[in-house]
Ligand SMILES: Nc1ncnc2c1ncn2[C@@H]1O[C@H](COP(=O)(O)OP(=O)(O)OP(=O)(O)O)[C@@H](O)[C@H]1O
């Protein structure tokens with residue numbers, strides 16, 4: 131099985147500052163891949179390159195190749211890439227002017243889906259996928275800002291699922307949540323990997339060990355180690371990986 | 381145990397005990413606070429004084445006639461400023477028609493498309509210069525461009541002049557408000573595979589609507605009281621007129637005319653006109669604040 135996403139010698143920079151220095155790896159379909167590494171090593175930058183969100187920062191650029199199902203992402207329309215490769219951010223940034231329903235439907239509605247009926251069934255489907263349907267029953271038309279942080283993050287996931295992506299990129303999706311809300315997201319990730327390919331950035335080693343099938347360790351813009359999660363955590367090949375996951379500074 | 385307690389107490393004491401220079405700093409701080417507070421009270425007092433005086437002089441003339449009747453012939457009492465109120469609404473309508481889309485458009489351009497870079501800076505500078513141009517100059521400009529060519533003073537020319545004055549105010553405020561919208565909101569929209577213009581128009585703009593509209597009401601309030609540019613453009617009209625190609629009356633022009641005339645009855649009309657002008661402005665600003673939803677945006 132070749133990778134859902136194949137990254138080949140990826141470089142990335144902000145203005146004249148190089149942040150990723152030639153990263154190559156394969157991300158497997160229907161698996162959870164965790165990206166770990168010290169703060170500032172380029173984890174966010176890396177996953178933002180995968181759906182071409184990196185280039186929206188003025189002065190930012192990339193070199194190298196990213197393939198999605200064998201097609202060069204940088205030769206496709208960025209709009210299409212982002213629709214196929216969705217992204218969840220650290221802060222659950224819901225749209226404040228919109229109701230819960232509108233927040234989930236917005237991706238479709240603004241892409242020309244007008245039939246209320248279809249929107250309704252999609253919103254219901256994705257809300258139940260993230261386990262929110264019952265919690266927000268009867269207040270779909272109320273502002274989304276009234277929900278708890280954990281609910282908001284799941285709402286953001288539902289919003290992303292509604293446009294039917296194939297890959298989900300998650301940038302520290304639990305770091306603003308309490309342990310119980312985090313646990314719910316972790317459960318959700320485990321369910322979602324049946325249908326989606328998931329890449330998650332996390333600072334929480336236990337979380338990475340619990341939910342991921344593969345782990346990539348980045349340091350200073352370079353891929354130090356990549357392999358199956360048990361292998362990386364139990365038997366790291368590189369001394370830097372070992373000291374990072376055991377909490378000694380690299 | 382006992383020793384530990386004493387230590388804690390000593391630490392607590394040492395936090396309260398003034399350190400060298402502590403008293404001086406506290407004095408400076410309170411002098412500053414008192415100074416700021418008194419300046420605030422002063423400006424509030426002035427505002428109340430102006431409002432109170434206008435109420436006192438204008439309220440007696442306030443009647444239904446004032447809003448529905450044209451002015452009475454010279455020397456007669458009574459009559460109203462219906463023609464000027466209607467004229468002001470026409471002029472403001474035209475000004476908004478021109479100034480809002482133009483100003484908001486420039487604001488969106490500056491905040492979303494030209495945040496950095498030479499061209500954006502140049503536009504920003506020119507917009508600032510435009511907002512510093514005296515309104516009478518804009519009046520002369522519109523006079524040469526529209527009034528002279530059409531060979532007629534007109535409501536249209538007045539509306540255009542007021543609209544141009546609104547543009548830089550609306551533009552800079554819109555830009556400022558849009559810049560407050562967190563980048564994360566734009567990224568969330570883009571990550572859904574939405575094109576940038578849709579993100580701007582349907583996600584960013586609505587989140588900032590309250591601030592943008594409040595800015596528009598402030599700009600509108602500013603030009604609603606302008607008389608200088610109207611001398612060259614819409615001029616004045618003693619009669620009711622809703623023809624956009626004819627001169628039209630307006631509250632500032634009528635206030636000027638009546639206030640400088642030698643009749644007591646006219647002075648009263650001028651005060652009432654001023655009261656109505658302020659009333660309309662305050663009402664619109666109040667409505668905008670009351671009914672526009674504001675959104676708390678998480679960062
Ligand atoms: N918008 C930006 N402009 C300039 N430099 C940036 C920008 N974003 C990130 N950087 C720099 O790029 C480097 C990598 O940043 P990145 O956000 O990818 O790190 P990270 O591994 O996600 O860190 P963290 O764990 O703190 O989220 C950092 O040194 C950072 O200072």
Ligand SMILES: [Mg+2]
Pocket residue numbers: 173174175301
């Ligand atoms: Mg990061």
